[in-house]
Amino acid sequence: MGLTIPELLQELDAAIAGRSDLPVAARTDLAARVAALREGVERERAAESAERHQLGHDLRAHLNAIAGWAHILRLESTTPSTVGRAAEIFDRNVRTLTSLIETYTTAHDR
Secondary structure (H helix, E strand, O other): OOOHHHHHHHHHHHHOOOOOOOOOOHHHHHHHHHHHHHHHHHHHHHHHHHHHHHHHHHHHHHHHHHHHHHHHHOOOOOHHHHHHHHHHHHHHHHHHHHHHHHHHHHHHHH
16 A cells, blocks of 8 residues: 555655755755645545544434434334334434435535
8 A cells, every 4th residue: 555645745845855955945845835734634524524424323323313213112001103103213214314425426526
């Protein structure tokens, strides 16, 4: 496997620092550009981490609702109206989960 982006940026920093043939201003400018790129990469990673966290939270919430209603359906005292309500809950949560998955996977395939 190749180098990670932070490792590549570190190598780029070292290469810039080692270029004594370049004027100090040029090396400083290049180093600043690498630093800005590093900050952008870190911001992107933080945003992706937050997105994964939110997706996990949303998935667990909807799956817990489905599991809770499945438990209710197993009770002996379940009435036909409860079955109907559970079906509505299942349907709504499955549609929401499908939409979440579609949104998440479509956004990352671009």
